[in-house]
Amino acid sequence: MAKVLVVEDEEALSHLLSYNLGxxxxxxxxxFDGDEALIAVDEEKPDIILLDWMLPNVSGVEICRxxxxxxxxxxxxxxxxxxxxxxxxxxRGLELGADDYVTKPFSMTELVARMRAVxxxxxxxxxxDVATFADxxxxxxxxxxRRGERDIHLGPTEFRLLDVLMQRPGRxxxxxxxxxxxxxxxxxxxxxxxxxxxxxxxxxLNRRGDKDPIRTVRSSGYALDETYGH
Numbered sequence: 001m002a003k004v005l006v007v008e009d010e011e012a013l014s015h016l017l018s019y020n021l022g023x024x025x026x027x028x029x030x031x032f033d034g035d036e037a038l039i040a041v042d043e044e045k046p047d048i049i050l051l052d053w054m055l056p057n058v059s060g061v062e063i064c065r066x067x068x069x070x071x072x073x074x075x076x077x078x079x080x081x082x083x084x085x086x087x088x089x090x091x092r093g094l095e096l097g098a099d100d101y102v103t104k105p106f107s108m109t110e111l112v113a114r115m116r117a118v119x120x121x122x123x124x125x126x127x128x129d130v131a132t133f134a135d136x137x138x139x140x141x142x143x144x145x146r147r148g149e150r151d152i153h154l155g156p157t158e159f160r161l162l163d164v165l166m167q168r169p170g171r172x173x174x175x176x177x178x179x180x181x182x183x184x185x186x187x188x189x190x191x192x193x194x195x196x197x198x199x200x201x202x203x204x205l206n207r208r209g210d211k212d213p214i215r216t217v218r219s220s221g222y223a224l225d226e227t228y229g230h
Contacts, residue, residue: 002119002167003027005046007037007063008081009055017050020108026115027181034058038066041073047123048115051098053082061096068097077122079114081106131166134228136205136213138166147205157182158201165214170226172217198222 004026008014011032018028029046031037034055041049049067051060060080067073080098094101099118102111131138135148143159145152154162160182164173173181175194182197183189198214206212215225 002047002123003029003044004115005037005040005049006030007032007034007049007055007060008052009033010052021112024108024112032056034060034063037063041067041076045073045076048077048079048119050079050081050111050115053080064096064098075122077118079111079118131163133166133169133224134213136162136166138163147210150207152204154201154204157197158204161197161201162205165222165224169224172220172223174221178221194222 004021006014006017006021006028008017008030009032014030014032018030021028029040029044031040035057037049037051038058040046051063053060055063060082064078064080067076067078077099078097079100079102081102081104083104099122100114102114130140136152137146138159139145140163143156145154145159145162161178164178164181175191178194179189179191183193198216202212202214205214211228213225213228215223217223
């Protein structure tokens with residue numbers, strides 16, 4: 001699941017993008033101006049940014065320039081959203097480092113296709129149907145998991161849980177974050193349920209003597225251990 005940051009000051013369009021991108025399987029965060037966008041990127045770096053050209057305070061063009069000037073965000077994919085359709089403006093946006101340029105009004109089908117095309121170039125492990133971590137391979141299309149030469153049989157919840165963890169190895173996900181990403185925000189599930197399913201996932205992944213790839217962080221949550229496989 002790729003995380004997208006939508007930076008759009010038109011509230012109705014922001015909500016529309018958030019809703020539709022969520023339905024397409026993206027994890028969506030939104031901000032309404034450039035200053036908030038820079039803070040959001042620092043707090044939790046997204047996989048791709050949808051950036052409105054015209055924003056209050058700091059323009060989208062300036063945000064793109066600042067992102068490209070910083071080593072931590074130099075390669076962060078950016079798609080500019082704008083009502084400007086002139087070729088000169090389009091070229092300017094691309095020269096400033098935008099990966100693509102979508103002119104309003106646009107169809108969601110076109111936007112999602114462009115986002116996935118950019119992600120395939122810049123984040124192939126996220127955009128593709130196969131995720132890998134050390135000797136673990138997760139195939140989203142066939143819903144199959146392998147560890148080394150062994151097939152791992154997972155239930156649908158454990159599969160989604162592993163998928164979330166594999167998208168950001170080393171990142172600690174709180175139980176609340178895992179509930180949102182695996183079960184969804186509109187379903188009531190007790191926090192302890194996360195621990196139960198992590199236990200089931202561990203049991204399926206690990207045979208006697210295997211190193212456990214899942215790290216428990218006391219009072220915080222769970223992460224894939226970046227030292228695993230080294």
